[in-house]
Amino acid sequence: MSPASGPDAEGRIPWPPLVEGTLIRRYKRFLADMRLTDGRQVTAHCANSGRMTACCLPGRPVYLTRHDRPERKLKFTWEMIRMPTSLVGVNTQIPNRLVAAAIAGGRIPALRGYDSIRREVRLGTGTRLDLLLEGVGRRPCYVEVKNCTLVVDGIARFPDAPTARGRKHLETLAAQPGERCRRVNFFLVQRVDAAGFEPADDIDPEYGRALRSAVGRGVELMAWDVELNTRWIGLNRPVDIGLPGPQAV
Numbered sequence: 589m590s591p592a593s594g595p596d597a598e599g600r601i602p603w604p605p606l607v608e609g610t611l612i613r614r615y616k617r618f619l620a621d622m623r624l625t626d627g628r629q630v631t632a633h634c635a636n637s638g639r640m641t642a643c644c645l646p647g648r649p650v651y652l653t654r655h656d657r658p659e660r661k662l663k664f665t666w667e668m669i670r671m672p673t674s675l676v677g678v679n680t681q682i683p684n685r686l687v688a689a690a691i692a693g694g695r696i697p698a699l700r701g702y703d704s705i706r707r708e709v710r711l712g713t714g715t716r717l718d719l720l721l722e723g724v725g726r727r728p729c730y731v732e733v734k735n736c737t738l739v740v741d742g743i744a745r746f747p748d749a750p751t752a753r754g755r756k757h758l759e760t761l762a763a764q765p766g767e768r769c770r771r772v773n774f775f776l777v778q779r780v781d782a783a784g785f786e787p788a789d790d791i792d793p794e795y796g797r798a799l800r801s802a803v804g805r806g807v808e809l810m811a812w813d814v815e816l817n818t819r820w821i822g823l824n825r826p827v828d829i830g831l832p833g834p835q836a837v
Contacts, residue, residue: 599689613646618634619632619634620633620650630664633666635665635679635680636737638748638751643738648671650668651670652665652666666679667679668816674780674816676779683735684719687719696823698808702726704722705720706720715756717757728768729772731772732758734746735778736776738788746775746785746795748788758802762806766806771808772809775809776812776814780815799831803831810829811829
């Protein structure tokens with residue numbers, strides 16, 4: 589995980605010193621060639637398995653972190669790209685950490701009052717969910733965090749590519765008995781230019797159907813955007829969620 593230090597007093601995750609450059613190309617999902625401001629060309633690790641539609645344009649400014657551990661083959665990790673209307677965080681390792689820090693700091697009102705947070709909780713199906721919140725006298729709460737980087741006409745949309753894995757997480761959440769636990773699917777929009785959120789039905793209609801079905805079975809949806817700059821990333825505000833069309837429950 590790129591930022592080396594923990595959250596600050598405001599729950600924001602500070603970046604280590606960033607290296608600036610320009611995106612040349614992204615390929616094989618996890619690799620990206622960059623031209624640094626000093627003229628060097630480097631290959632950076634891209635911690636994002638999605639298509640990164642609308643945030644992977646060659647020639648755009650990018651921000652990298654450098655890692656000098658001897659065992660690392662790729663010394664740079666791609667953290668952000670500057671698109672015309674927003675910086676965009678592309679590292680999918682950031683959302684879980686940021687949301688967990690926000691919950692621990694009481695910054696998400698709907699998720700306050702829990703005493704502990706467990707990460708990467710394995711269920712009997714073999715599926716792991718991102719967070720489990722527990723507290724005395726409260727039903728446990730499972731939280732699955734999804735990274736959202738696609739914004740179209742001011743609306744954040746997820747997913748940016750068909751995702752059988754994301755659909756499995758939804759189905760796993762919905763299968764947990766609602767009388768025994770809360771179930772939350774949390775979309776973190778890693779940019780600052782979204783006025784709302786909707787499922788990307790045109791990209792993955794099966795995911796859209798699964799999302800509506802999960803809501804019909806009691807799964808809660810939350811979407812928040814971020815404050816994002818070259819010093820830190822922090823949770824910002826809730827984003828309105830729209831589910832156009834009938835719910836396939």
